[in-house]
Amino acid sequence: xxxxxxxxxxxxxxxxxxxxxxxxxxxxxxxxxxxxxxxxxxxxxxxxxxxxxxxxxxxxxxxxxxxxxxxxxxxxxxxxxxxxxxxxxxxxxxxxxxxxxxxxxxxxxxxxxxxxxxxxxxxxxxxxxxxxxxxxxxxxxxxxxxxxxxxxxxxxxxxxxxxxxxxxxxxxxxxxxxxxxxxxxxxxxxxxxxxx
Amino acid sequence: xxxxxxxxxxxxxxxxxxxxxxxxxxxxxxxxxxxxxxxxxxxxxxxxxxxxxxxxxxxxxxxxxxxxxxxxxxxxxxxxxxxxxxxxxxxxxxxxxxxxxxxxxxxxxxxxxxxxxxxxxxxxxxxxxxxxxxxxxxxxxxxxxxxxxxxxxxxxxxxxxxxxxxxxxxxxxxxxxxxxxxxxxxxxxxxxxxxxxxxxxxxxxxxxxxxxxxxxxxxxxxxxxxxxxxxxxxxxxxxxxxxxxxxxxxxxxxxxxxxxxxxxxxxxxxxxxxxxxxxxxxxxxxxxxxxxxxxxxxxxxxxxxxxxxxxxxxxxxxxxxxxxxxxxxxxxxxxxxxxxxxxxxxxxxxxxxxxxxxxxxxxxxxxxxxxxxxxxxxxxxxxxxxxxxxxxxxxxxxxxxxxxxxxxxxxxxxxxxxxxxxxxxxxxxxxxxxxxxxxxxxxxxxxxxxxxxxxxxxxxxxxxxxxxxxxxxxxxxxxxxxxxxxxxxxxxxxxxxxxxxxxxxxxxxxxxxxxxxxxxxxxxxxxxxxxxxxxxxxxxxxxxxxxxxxxxxxxxxxxxxxxxxxxxxxxxxxxxxxxxxxxxxxxxxxxxxxxxxxxxxxxxxxxxxxxxxxx
Numbered sequence: 113x114x115x116x117x118x119x120x121x122x123x124x125x126x127x128x129x130x131x132x133x134x135x136x137x138x139x140x141x142x143x144x145x146x147x148x149x150x151x152x153x154x155x156x157x158x159x160x161x162x163x164x165x166x167x168x169x170x171x172x173x174x175x176x177x178x179x180x181x182x183x184x185x186x187x188x189x190x191x192x193x194x195x196x197x198x199x200x201x202x203x204x205x206x207x208x209x210x211x212x213x214x215x216x217x218x219x220x221x222x223x224x225x226x227x228x229x230x231x232x233x234x235x236x237x238x239x240x241x242x243x244x245x246x247x248x249x250x251x252x253x254x255x256x257x258x259x260x261x262x263x264x265x266x267x268x269x270x271x272x273x274x275x276x277x278x279x280x281x282x283x284x285x286x287x288x289x290x291x292x293x294x295x296x297x298x299x300x301x302x303x304x305x306x307x308x
Numbered sequence: 309x310x311x312x313x314x315x316x317x318x319x320x321x322x323x324x325x326x327x328x329x330x331x332x333x334x335x336x337x338x339x340x341x342x343x344x345x346x347x348x349x350x351x352x353x354x355x356x357x358x359x360x361x362x363x364x365x366x367x368x369x370x371x372x373x374x375x376x377x378x379x380x381x382x383x384x385x386x387x388x389x390x391x392x393x394x395x396x397x398x399x400x401x402x403x404x405x406x407x408x409x410x411x412x413x414x415x416x417x418x419x420x421x422x423x424x425x426x427x428x429x430x431x432x433x434x435x436x437x438x439x440x441x442x443x444x445x446x447x448x449x450x451x452x453x454x455x456x457x458x459x460x461x462x463x464x465x466x467x468x469x470x471x472x473x474x475x476x477x478x479x480x481x482x483x484x485x486x487x488x489x490x491x492x493x494x495x496x497x498x499x500x501x502x503x504x505x506x507x508x509x510x511x512x513x514x515x516x517x518x519x520x521x522x523x524x525x526x527x528x529x530x531x532x533x534x535x536x537x538x539x540x541x542x543x544x545x546x547x548x549x550x551x552x553x554x555x556x557x558x559x560x561x562x563x564x565x566x567x568x569x570x571x572x573x574x575x576x577x578x579x580x581x582x583x584x585x586x587x588x589x590x591x592x593x594x595x596x597x598x599x600x601x602x603x604x605x606x607x608x609x610x611x612x613x614x615x616x617x618x619x620x621x622x623x624x625x626x627x628x629x630x631x632x633x634x635x636x637x638x639x640x641x642x643x644x645x646x647x648x649x650x651x652x653x654x655x656x657x658x659x660x661x662x663x664x665x666x667x668x669x670x671x672x673x674x675x676x677x678x679x680x681x682x683x684x685x686x687x688x689x690x691x692x693x694x695x696x697x698x699x700x701x702x703x704x705x706x707x708x709x710x711x712x713x714x715x716x717x718x719x720x721x722x723x724x725x726x727x728x729x730x731x732x733x734x735x736x737x738x739x740x741x742x743x744x745x746x747x748x749x750x751x752x753x754x755x756x757x758x759x760x761x762x763x764x765x766x767x768x769x770x771x772x773x774x775x776x777x778x779x780x781x782x783x784x785x786x787x788x789x790x791x792x793x794x795x796x797x798x799x800x801x802x803x804x805x806x807x808x809x810x811x812x813x814x815x816x817x818x819x820x821x822x823x824x825x826x827x828x829x830x831x832x833x834x835x836x837x838x839x840x841x842x843x844x845x846x847x848x849x850x851x852x853x854x855x856x857x858x859x860x861x862x863x864x865x866x867x868x869x870x871x872x873x874x875x876x877x878x879x880x881x882x883x884x885x886x887x888x889x890x891x892x893x894x895x896x897x898x899x900x901x902x903x904x905x906x907x908x909x910x911x912x913x914x915x916x917x918x919x920x921x922x923x
Binding site for chain 2: 136148242245246
């Protein structure tokens with residue numbers, strides 16, 4: 113039978129190392145995705161990821177049960193916001209993000225096009241460009257708006273859970289979300305591939 | 309609902325941001341209004357782009373093991389809060405007062421206290437219960453007030469150092485025997501600050517850390533442990549930063565049977581807290597530099613940011629460390645990591661006495677290497693490392709040595725935990741004038757145009773303050789008016805000294821193409837020898853070179869043509885220069901979104917016709 117989140121955290125508190133490994137494996141992917149979208153850089157996200165789980169380890173005894181996901185996202189959000197504040201200067205010019213993008217673009221335009229014969233290479237290139245535009249549009253959002261959007265849209269948390277994670281009211285979350293979407297509506301590429 | 313839904317309302321409807329009542333009204337309206345349904349469809353299509361980033365992230369096993377590594381310490385115990393009845397507080401207060409009175413009574417009746425301080429490197433309390441404790445010789449004869457003072461130990465240290473002359477108290481001249489157990493030890497307290505200097509080329513890092521030790525007057529043993537780290541025990545050095553004339557570091561011993569620890573014997577004429585500096589070498593710390601250049605819209609200027617990534621695999625956490633990085637080659641004799649893992653720091657203790665006082669550092673080295681031992685500068689750099697090794701020839705490389713490599717200091721301090729990497733901004737310069745140049749040279753780059761960006765590491769280019777270390781450079785350009793960046797190209801650079809020029813090869817340029825076409829070929833001017841055989845001739849080739857620039861900026865291009873022989877002459881409809889004996893070079897500018905063509909005719913001379921050129 114699969115262990116519940118609470119039993120895993122309890123086991124970890126008792127010193128069972130494997131339990132924490134299960135938590136990392138269970139939630140690692142979504143947390144890493146969240147941190148990557150928040151930071152715009154895979155490398156930075158991995159640093160934040162480690163820091164997040166370090167804090168989870170330190171605060172494990174404060175987990176009172178319920179859904180572990182929002183609790184983890186709450187810690188990750190604090191870590192990410194603190195981390196990004198320190199690296200604010202890097203945000204616009206994040207080398208790794210650009211590297212990731214550049215590498216990603218190459219991979220998609222090359223390897224993916226070869227692997228998937230149904231797609232024209234040019235379509236793959238356009239798709240990669242669009243992806244890059246979306247990534248940049250999200251990255252340019254203010255941090256709170258970005259967090260609300262990523263949590264609600266990509267991580268599929270309810271607005272109530274997002275409010276819990278961000279430590280604010282549901283109304284505030286909806287306002288942040290609307291502002292984020294309003295900005296994105298101006299910047300997101302059309303499906304035809306053209307940008308406003 | 310009156311009128312059509314606004315964009316705001318559509319967004320609120322689509323993303324469930326509206327209240328339930330409003331959402332119902334909007335749904336009703338949408339059922340009836342085709343135009344609003346179309347608008348909603350367009351909106352959905354627009355936001356469908358968000359799904360492009362909906363992807364599964366996989367966490368690598370490396371990352372998971374790094375996470376698990378850092379959480380290997382036990383979890384903090386759970387704190388359960390409860391309402392305290394008032395009597396608990398009162399009882400606690402009574403217990404506290406009682407305990408204090410009891411401790412005070414015990415202190416009066418017992419002998420000198422022993423140190424029990426947690427050392428961050430030792431990571432354990434080394435002071436053990438000592439039922440069979442025998443006072444050291446100096447403690448057998450307490451001198452009135454002095455005995456009381458010694459008994460206070462660390463408590464006295466908090467009050468500061470007390471200066472007392474030798475005339476007041478006598479310290480036995482004979483040092484105590486090296487303790488085999490951990491009794492009567494001063495264990496390293498936390499670092500006050502730490503500085504690390506990473507010599508990248510040699511997997512060598514110099515660590516200088518400051519700690520406040522609490523000494524008692526007389527002989528003190530100080531224990532240093534390096535278990536699970538890559539610290540080179542042969543490089544350990546301890547130096548008081550105050551009261552130097554009253555504190556003497558006598559020896560460093562490595563007790564047999566106790567692995568990965570060393571003990572210093574310190575003779576102190578003062579009791580109390582004294583700041584010390586500990587220096588040692590470790591391996592496992594490394595750094596690499598990389599750069600990001602952002603070209604301005606007209607590609608005449610560039611913003612250059614330099615980063616370093618410091619990785620720590622030394623087994624030790626460095627908190628709030630001032631980080632310095634050395635560029636250049638350092639000559640070392642042993643790999644620090646190997647020294648760190650040796651069972652005995654100086655080999656087996658059995659055949660000979662161990663310790664810095666007992667043998668010199670170059671023990672075990674080849675004769676010719678003994679003179680090569682570098683001290684990496686002076687005492688400033690290594691804190692007087694190996695000062696006791698009198699036989700050592702102190703190499704005069706301090707100033708010269710420094711000119712061989714360069715020291716970078718990272719501003720502020722950084723915490724670099726073990727197994728972590730950290731990226732730091734090392735410099736950021738705007739408005740660096742750059743020159744973009746495209747090159748076409750089939751011999752070197754094949755049939756493609758290569759883009760270069762060049763600048764100089766000098767004051768004119770807002771640089772020139774320090775050399776620029778090796779590293780990868782990625783260049784970005786502005787993709788649109790909103791400041792989005794696009795990747796232009798990347799390359800590796802080698803160490804750029806001050807005032808040197810650098811040319812970055814950014815790889816093939818797809819938007820600038822060069823297409824050479826052979827338009828005509830003929831031979832002429834045959835020369836025959838006596839036997840009527842051909843002894844020489846000319847080959848005449850006419851080439852058309854077409855350059856296509858699809859960029860929105862004018863480009864400067866350099867086209868190099870090879871003729872495969874030193875005997876050639878050229879006629880062209882644009883200027884050229886003879887690049888070398890077998891090559892000619894054309895330089896021209898091509899306007900934005902345009903084509904430019906030029907022709908040249910090259911005559912190459914074969915056989916005895918080669919003489920025609922010299923004539």
